[in-house]
Amino acid sequence: MAKSYNEVGASTYQRIKRDIIFGDLAPGSKLKLDGLRQRYSASMSTLRETLNRLASEGFVEAQDQRGFFVTPVSREDLIEIANLRVLLECHALRLSVEKGDTDWEGNLVAAHHKLHLMEQKMMSGDDSRKEDWKRYDWEFHKAMIQACGSRNLLSLHAVLYDKYLRYQMLVLTYRGDEAVNEHRRMFEAALDRDVARASQELQTHIEKGLEHTLAAF
């Protein structure tokens, strides 16, 4: 199980990745090794290892002999990410709804329940825990596609989700009960084993989110 971002004892990899996704390290900003060394109290060797990992995942850009930069953001990139999420996540969802067994269904019900509770807290104005909320959102989306049967697909999706998440955190606006209803409809379609409807609801969910994020970008 992957560790969450704000856990105690998080590795410098997890901490830097978190800071990029949540905007504490601004897009395009230079990642000076000496500065990072103090901020994360790690040695240069360790830092270069994690920066290389983040570079190959696309959160950091490495320019030869000029060091590392936080990957810049752009509307085009956001649109690409969203489109890829539709392609991969809808595909995974179709497989998952077809193959999912009782365990999958149970975990999905639990994940949706926890997400729904958190969504109601957010709706009532308590937006102090965006990170927690987004963790439940992630757990829900992951639970939906968990039974797709392809580890490769799941790990590609995890990276895409995080890239998309960075854009959502940058604009920092809450979409309200629209998204809540989309989650519910998607969830119900999955439990009904209605592959086409579930996939369609997911696509709508992502595309609505994209529009909302683009508008504020």
Next chain:
Amino acid sequence: MAKSYNEVGASTYQRIKRDIIFGDLAPGSKLKLDGLRQRYSASMSTLRETLNRLASEGFVEAQDQRGFFVTPVSREDLIEIANLRVLLECHALRLSVEKGDTDWEGNLVAAHHKLHLMEQKMMSGDDSRKEDWKRYDWEFHKAMIQACGSRNLLSLHAVLYDKYLRYQMLVLTYRGDEAVNEHRRMFEAALDRDVARASQELQTHIEKGLEHTLAAF
């Protein structure tokens, strides 16, 4: 432009990745730092950086406190990779055929021509240059989807292609003129701007290749 594998002055990253893909570093084998240090005449720091990069791309597995291993192979993994290639590459091809301009078409014609020449050499029994042949195959497939308009999609595809390539190199058998005809039909459909036919031909091409590779695995 990414450097090819066997170029002079290749980085240790490129050399290790090449050795994994072409089987010189066997699947599942342990990557002892001291051994690698001699083999690639690089320092431990540099090696750990490249191994971290390769780990996040999926060519290497990192086990905490136990070092690095070449990612193992399995039938299931091969099938997953092939299915993902179908999903991503066919999607990219549809976009590319729709959007491709004159430059795209020109580069595609050139890439197909070079691939075809090499295929004829291979057909006449000269299989001494598998790496070159596969480079032309890569250049052709890349040229096909180049106009898809999504950098993210292209870079995901590049990793998938290399993972699939490793399996092909492991079984080391040549599929003969079947693949040649598939390439030609795919190419012609793209020039005709027949999106559906091109995508269908590509899917068939990958799935035939999968069957062939699975049979020898």
Next chain:
DNA sequence: TATGAAATAATATCGGATAATACTGTATCT
């Protein structure tokens, strides 16, 4: 102001030192 050389800063790579962990082989006990 523009140019170019010198000074400064930052990166990339290397080798070594140390601590923590994993592995191996031996001896002991049941």
Next chain:
DNA sequence: AGATACAGTATTATCCGATATTATTTCATA
């Protein structure tokens, strides 16, 4: 004999300092 405990070895992970290469900035001169 087989399992367990322990000591010794090997390997990894992290950190630090040194050096060479490359970027960037400063500044003197035309």
